[in-house]
Amino acid sequence: MSFSFSELDFMKPELGAEYTGTGTHFAVYSAHAEQIDLCLFSDDGKKEMARMPLPKREGDIWSGYIAGLKPGTVYGYRASGPYDPKNGHRFNPNKLLLDPYAKQVVGDLTWDDALYGYTIGKDDLSFDERDSAPFMVKGVVQDPDFDWDGDEAIRRPWTETLIYETHVRGMTMTHPKVPDRLRGTFLGMCSDPIIDHLTKLGVSAVELLPIQFFPNDRYLEEKHLTNYWGYQTLGFFAPQSRYMSSDRITEFKTMVRKFHASGIEVIMDVVYNHTAEGSEKGPTLSFRGLDNASYYILSPDDPRHTFDTTGTGNTLNVANPMVMRMVLDSLRYWVGAMHIDGFRFDLASTLGRQDMEFDRQGIFFSAIRQDPMLAGVKLIAEPWDVGEGGYQVGGFPHPFREWNDKFRDDVRRFWKGDAGQVSEMAERVTGSALQFNHSDRGSTSSINLLSAHDGFTLMDTVSFNGKHNEANGEDNRDGHSDNHSDNMGVEGATGDADINDARRRRRRNMMATLLLSQGVPMILAGDEVGNSQGGNNNAYCQDNEIGWIDWSGLDDPFLTFCQKMIAFRKAQPELRQERFLTGETAEDGRIEIAWYKPDGDFMDDGAWNDNELRVLSVYVSRSVLASDAEKMDGLFMVFNAGGDCEVTLPGVNGIKTWQRVVDTGADDPFTVFDPENPVMVYRESIAVFAPKGASVPPKNATRTERQRWFHFGRRNS
Known part of the structure; x- marks a missing residue:
């Protein structure tokens, strides 16, 4: 021819x-x-x-x-x-x-x-x-x-978003109910067993590790390893061919359509740097x-x-108008032709560099913000790169949300029992205002995470003191060394019942902290079933049992705990607010947030700066500026990283009596009961209380004092 x-x-x-x-x-x-x-x-x-x-x-x-x-x-x-x-x-x-x-x-x-x-x-x-x-x-x-059979983007509000970061192969390769022929593929990812698991868990969006076409790295192949994560894009418009069971890209569209039919958004992790x-x-x-x-x-x-500036050898020149057009055309293609709901931008600080320096008003951000197709989708930044001045947590413009590694590190440190973590924990629970409360940004600017593909899984955070990346072939030199982890007495898996019980309790506390905090929670796939990577915190090249999810924990009570904790979050609008809680007072005297010492008094300078304090208690209600602010019943939450502690339940916003609705230290964490006052909050646990009734607002503190009590925690973070 x-x-x-x-x-x-x-x-x-x-x-x-x-x-x-x-x-x-x-x-x-x-x-x-x-x-x-x-x-x-x-x-x-x-x-x-x-x-x-x-x-x-x-x-x-x-x-x-x-x-x-x-x-x-x-x-x-x-x-x-x-x-x-x-x-x-x-x-x-x-x-x-x-x-x-x-x-x-x-x-x-x-x-x-x-x-x-x-x-x-x-x-x-x-x-x-x-x-x-x-x-x-x-x-x-x-x-x-x-x-597309009428399929449309979901566009769920950020306040109702709960992200599940996962990998197409890792999610499906060992799941016992995914058909063998579909494992490792887009069709396996949207198979009934996977969607059933996600809907029962209660997540609202899947964030897929890179699925744009990427090759294997030569040096990995020579070591008989694989580019598993996929952060080496070569085709910005093409789905990864190894994730298709046939030669038709319609399999990707089928996956998106099935997720949408189940009410789940699809977010792509993209590498344009x-x-x-x-x-x-x-x-x-x-x-x-x-x-x-x-x-x-x-x-x-x-x-x-x-x-x-990326540590990979090159940096894409988005300052060139035609290269910028390629990136924008790619994003529009995935939204328009493939019905994607959002993007997580790898090493996004690189995209904001102009004349080698980060500029939050740079052309990349301006181009996306003015684009009618892109401005309305979910945009998430990994707010750093490896270049000078690359760490930019809190530095991105609206409508970007940002991965918050400060949340991960401070929550790990608090529950590990590190000294002086109460004020940092207060900052994280309320949305990291020091980083994000500027330029009219809301508390959903923070993507809160306990773990991600890069680093320890949640199980490994409580099972290993150090990384174990020997299988990567770099003599354990790769990966982060500062993981804020604690093996609880034994390095790795153990048959010791007491250690396993302590690990379960700490995982409960960390997961509950994530779901009780302002911001947008993100869960790493497999954390809900106790998945371990054997201490490998950089499994980028492990397309095998190390990197794949071990689904043997499907019957683990921790999965049930996660399901119920997510349902609890969804039922409590106090935990999912768009506005930062700044200590404002309503005209009738009601307050939106207050911090307490265990004895029931308000937190003061001495308490915020007490390095030995391991208990943080907070009352959280609706923002007084919210449209439904009259519904200010609120929750009283106690985060206890220390020993058994007697806590006085406060009288606040007219609330006289409380009922305990969550206790991570109980055999059944969600058994509701009426506590004595003061109540015993047991060692290393979280207790959450909801009001049983209301009378009149408290009159013992001025508006200025209430705001000052709140700001103690923020100022000292």
Whole structure:
């Protein structure tokens, strides 16, 4: 079959390979190329059937239209231009290049020296003439039609959001009820057993680790390991092919549709800060060969080298308008064509860098905020990178929410019994106002987490004092060493009943803290069933039993505890407020928050600064500014990281009598009973009380004093 570009070529606004119904239009960006060749391949991708220069260039967009060319066509590009590494140019037409806009990727990337633009064994100024096509993945022209059956985005309010961070393979590979043929796939992820588990647990959104196309890293393959997490994106528009049970990307759309039908939003973890090509010594797979000097930030002192703020060898140059367009087009594609509900941006500080420094008013944030399609979806930042000034927790603009590692660390320290943690714990329970209460941001700005894919699982936090990453092949040097963990007496799994009981209690306390705190809770998949990674806190390369969830804990009482604790949170609007609680007082004297010492007196300077105090008691009600502020019954919560403690229940907002509704130290934590006053709150436990009745507001404190008591905790954090 012969191929040729139509003489009636026309310029479409879309980049990539777009099927028009009568043919396919190809368009790709390169500012410095001298020629771009479209290469068409046999269906299996092994034989190059045609190579044709794109005939049209308008600005820096190269394009061409082939009438009659249908979906399913396998293709790639080759780019000719200056090979001048010292000035940042690395064009090499011997290297087949993946279309940055490819909607599907086929084939396996087979690591070979031919994939590099320079000659391995020589420096990166050399030029390699071998053809990389036999070893390279290719793009596939797609038909955009799909029956969404009325599916629409859910757009659940942040105050009603509970995120479940998970991995497509890790979630499904060992689940006993997922069919073998679907394990590790999008269809397995949305299978009935998985959706049943998530709906019973009560989560409102799944946050999927990277599912955009990524290859295996060469150095991992040489160590017989795998790029499991996927933070090495090569195709920003294509679903990861290893997660499909067939050659149809409609499987991804089916997954999204099934989650939506179950009331669950789908959030994607996306990596737009770097690509899989690595440093200047990495392979030439796509962006480097199309226009290295445009797609990447190069060293201002020596353009031969990439500028790296990500720790992966390169940094995507979103300051370039066409690279920014690619990122935005990708985001719009996943929202518009794939019905995604939101994104979590990996190392998001990199995206906010201008002139090498972070700028919260930068062009990336401005572009998203003005985009009518993107401004309404959930946007979550990992608010740091590895560059200078990269740690930016609290520094992102609305509507971004941010992962709050301070919550993780301070909650771990408090329950571990570290000294002087009461004021820090107070800050975390109320939404980390010091970080987020500015620029009209709300308390849902904080994504609260106990654990995430990167670090110890919840079970490992209470089972290991140190990391155990030997299986990663780096002599246990990789991964964080400061985990604020405590093995409770034995390193790793044990048959000691007392230690296991102590670990269960601490896990209850930490999970309850997460679900009793202002902000948006995020649970790591498997924490609810006691999943352990054997102390490996950096399982990025462990596509095996270390990285997969162990579902043997499905009958564990801790799963039931998590289900009931989530249901409790959903039933208590006091725990899910949009506004920060600042100690305001209603006109009739009612207060929205107050902190207490165990004896019933308000917290004072001495208590906030008492390094030996292990008990934090707080009354939380509706914000006096809330639309339904008259419903200010509230909750009284006691977080006791010390020994048995007698606590006086307060008289506040007219409440005279209380009933205990949660006790993490009880055999049945949710048995409701009427306590004596004062009440015994047992060692290392949380007790939550709800009012039984009300009379008149307290008159023993002025508005100024109430606000001052609240701010003691914040000022000393």
